[in-house]
Amino acid sequence: MSFTSTFLCQPVLRILGRAILWRLLLILVVVEAIFLAEEFTGLLQLALRLDGPLWVIGKMLVFRMPAIFDLALAFGLLIAVYFAVGDARSSGELVVLATAGIPWWRVVTLTLAIGTAGGALSLINAGYVLPVSNFAERVTVAELRKDYILDRIQTPNSGTALQTIEDTTFIATPPQKPDADQTGNLFVFQPDIGGFWRAATSRNWHVVAQDDNHHVIALQDLVAHDVPLTQNDGPILSRYAVAAADFEFDLSAVTPEVDRTRGRTEQILRLDKGEGQRVAKITSRALMVPLAGLLALAALVGPFNAITRLLALPMAAVLMLTLDVLANATVVGSVASLPPLLVALTAIALYLGPPLVFLARRKEDLMKPAERSV
Structure with missing residues (x-):
């Protein structure tokens, strides 16, 4: 044994x-x-x-x-x-x-x-x-x-999404028709652009990936409002509309790489x-x-x-x-x-x-x- x-x-x-x-x-x-x-x-x-x-x-x-x-x-x-x-x-x-x-x-x-x-x-x-x-x-x-965060940026959903990228705040609303090609409205706020704060809305927008890191937010039907940060003799509010604009950003600025x-x-x-x-x-x-x-x-x-x-x-x-x-x-x-x-x-x-x-x-x-x- x-x-x-x-x-x-x-x-x-x-x-x-x-x-x-x-x-x-x-x-x-x-x-x-x-x-x-x-x-x-x-x-x-x-x-x-x-x-x-x-x-x-x-x-x-x-x-x-x-x-x-x-x-x-x-x-x-x-x-x-x-x-x-x-x-x-x-x-x-x-x-x-x-x-x-x-x-x-x-x-x-x-x-x-x-x-x-x-x-x-x-x-x-x-x-x-x-x-x-x-x-x-x-x-x-x-x-x-x-x-x-990437999903909120790239994929529209049924809820309102808020995201800040490099001091620029984006608020995206869901599309009225989920099956439509267009996304919902996008509100953009920039606190200081050459002495003005700017608020803009886009009726149609898309996120385009240039590569794994670099992306572009393509804004269409954009209406912007500029307001001076300090009082002066000029106009208090400037309003203008453009057919298209874009905002470039890197994903690394939004979501740092996992340490x-x-x-x-x-x-x-x-x-x-x-x-x-x-x-x-x-x-x-x-x-x-x-x-x-x-x-x-x-x-x-x-x-x-x-x-x-x-x-x-x-x-x-x-x-x-x-x-x-x-x-x-x-x-x-x-x-x-x-x-x-x-x-x-x-x-x-x-x-x-x-x-x-x-x-x-x-x-x-x-x-x-x-x-x-x-």
């Missing part, structure tokens, strides 16, 4: 491993679903405002999933281990294992192994998946805005000296996952009465966040003054040391039902 088959047939893994994993998976699905449900309304409003397709909402929801994964994984493992091991204690399964000669530390090592695997997933998520998602989300929103330069939160993690603090911060957050599993075991053997037993799980959650803040600040602050190996050992000791010491003091209490451990 291979090592893998032997490992998978271990009694502790069969009794606790599956129970922990399916609870953890269920909690992750529920937490992600709640988080995405809250995000859905805002993304739906964004898509409707920019006339985006419905599939872009699903795409954006996928990009939002890694944002909550790290925290959900830690809290999910805390809850899953607490209830899975607690059920096994209450039903006497752990007593049977102890009678069969399986020591208490096998439960701890199983929990630590699952937590370490979860920590590796957290590290991959925070260092690689999340930056890629942040970059993809920003680019997707920028492209959606760009396509929306594809990765920002600080969009950089993929690199293991070099310049990324020392970021590596320490992400690694410390990953260590919170095995910490959560160990704190769940400590919460099971720690309470000494019914009241503390009821508060054990929320107290473990608060303690997990407190230890994470304190240990993270210590580890990140020591990056510049300590060698990498010593920083890693310090992080492991700060995160995993306290619960392991506590569990080592309680030992066999972990295998007994709660009623027998008080």
Whole structure:
């Protein structure tokens, strides 16, 4: 029998491993679903405002999933281990294992192994998946805005559109007959043209693309009004009509090209000296996952009465966040003054040391039902 088959047939893994994993998976699905449900309304409003397709909402929801994964994984493992091991204690399964000669530390090592695997997933998520998602989300929103503006300029629709291009404001009304060749009316306002402000209307207009960037708005049946910016002895209002005029513009002035330069939160993690603090911060957050599993075991053997037993799980959650803040600040602050190996050992000791010491003091209490451990 291979090592893998032997490992998978271990009694502790069969009794606790599956129970922990399916609870953890269920909690992750529920937490992600709640988080995405809250995000859905805002993304739906964004898509409707920019006339985006419905599939872009699903795409954006996928990009939002890694944002909550790290925290959900830690809290999910805390809850899953607490209830899975607690059920096994209450039903006497752990007593049977102890009678069969399986020591208490096998439960701890199983929990630590699952937590370490979860920590590796957290590290991959925070260092690689999340930056890629942040970059993809920003680019997707920028492209959606760009396509929306281009569509408003190039395609008449049933609504009134307003757009400012190089200090010139255009207001386009829809055509009276949707199937007509002509577009609707176009109002043009220029605030300062040689000491005058100008307001003009065109009964028929078209956008002509010279190339991918350079465009021309061809105005026909144009009526313009010029009004001086300051009072003088000349005419207050000048009105004139022309058969045709045009306005040239570049799309880059209306919709700047999407910036594809990765920002600080969009950089993929690199293991070099310049990324020392970021590596320490992400690694410390990953260590919170095995910490959560160990704190769940400590919460099971720690309470000494019914009241503390009821508060054990929320107290473990608060303690997990407190230890994470304190240990993270210590580890990140020591990056510049300590060698990498010593920083890693310090992080492991700060995160995993306290619960392991506590569990080592309680030992066999972990295998007994709660009623027998008080």
